[in-house]
Amino acid sequence: MTKEEQFLLNRLLDLARRAYMSGRPEYSDFLNLNEQDIFLANKSNLPPVNYLLFGGYNYAERKIFIFEPTDYYGSNDIPIVAIKCRPINLKFSDSLTHRDYLGALMNLGINRNVLGDILIDDNIAYIICLNSISSYILENLLKIKHTMVTTEKICLDELTNIKPLLTEITGFISSNRLDSVISVAYNISRGRATEYISQSKVFINSKLVNSNSYTLKEKDIVSVRGLGRFIFNNVITTTKKNRLMISLSKY
Numbered sequence: 364m365t366k367e368e369q370f371l372l373n374r375l376l377d378l379a380r381r382a383y384m385s386g387r388p389e390y391s392d393f394l395n396l397n398e399q400d401i402f403l404a405n406k407s408n409l410p411p412v413n414y415l416l417f418g419g420y421n422y423a424e425r426k427i428f429i430f431e432p433t434d435y436y437g438s439n440d441i442p443i444v445a446i447k448c449r450p451i452n453l454k455f456s457d458s459l460t461h462r463d464y465l466g467a468l469m470n471l472g473i474n475r476n477v478l479g480d481i482l483i484d485d486n487i488a489y490i491i492c493l494n495s496i497s498s499y500i501l502e503n504l505l506k507i508k509h510t511m512v513t514t515e516k517i518c519l520d521e522l523t524n525i526k527p528l529l530t531e532i533t534g535f536i537s538s539n540r541l542d543s544v545i546s547v548a549y550n551i552s553r554g555r556a557t558e559y560i561s562q563s564k565v566f567i568n569s570k571l572v573n574s575n576s577y578t579l580k581e582k583d584i585v586s587v588r589g590l591g592r593f594i595f596n597n598v599i600t601t602t603k604k605n606r607l608m609i610s611l612s613k614y
Contacts, residue, residue: 393479448507534611565588582596593611595611
């Protein structure tokens with residue numbers, strides 16, 4: 364474990380201890396999958412508290428940890444909000460991507476750890492963030508690339524029906540090993556897929572996996588840092604030559 368990873372783990376354990384000692388919930392900043400896994404793999408020293416990962420909506424990748432005393436029955440004001448961002452004049456709007464929105468937020472001097480996922484639905488972006496930074500975003504996020512935008516804070520419930528756009532993919536593999544499936548998902552060689560796995564860039568259902576031969580199960584969600592995410596739907600059929608036809612849904 365690196366010094367940075369140990370510092371992160373200590374900080375999360377400290378939040379858990381504070382929740383236990385104070386009798387009140389404590390919340391972390393947003394964490395990526397690797398940061399989440401560092402805690403989940405090293406939680407043996409956790410005091411007797413409940414913990415939950417939450418990212419604002421069902422398909423979230425970036426999430427915060429919520430630590431609660433086991434006997435806590437008070438209100439839980441989770442410090443996450445969503446900001447709806449859309450072009451003022453759609454006719455003259457650029458075609459804006461996730462990278463464009465994230466870049467504009469970074470240019471405002473905002474740290475990544477106060478930002479969750481950014482969802483793009485048609486021409487509207489939904490920026491999930493900590494409530495502590497929401498007013499700053501509402502006041503200062505006025506332009507994305509060359510496009511003037513308007514922003515408003517919305518209830519997280521409005522994200523319930525928003526789902527990531529998925530591309531359906533089918534392919535043939537000899538077995539549903541992790542490296543083979545990644546190769547199909549991103550049209551790369553198995554050797555290249557193996558590199559991503561060995562470099563600790565692959566997560567399955569938010570858990571770091573370093574084994575090329577890991578066997579995927581139906582509905583596993585695979586995240587490959589730098590490439591994206593996909594769902595391993597199922598094996599559709601087996602050919603006469605014992606090759607598997609698989610179905611994937613890529614974000």
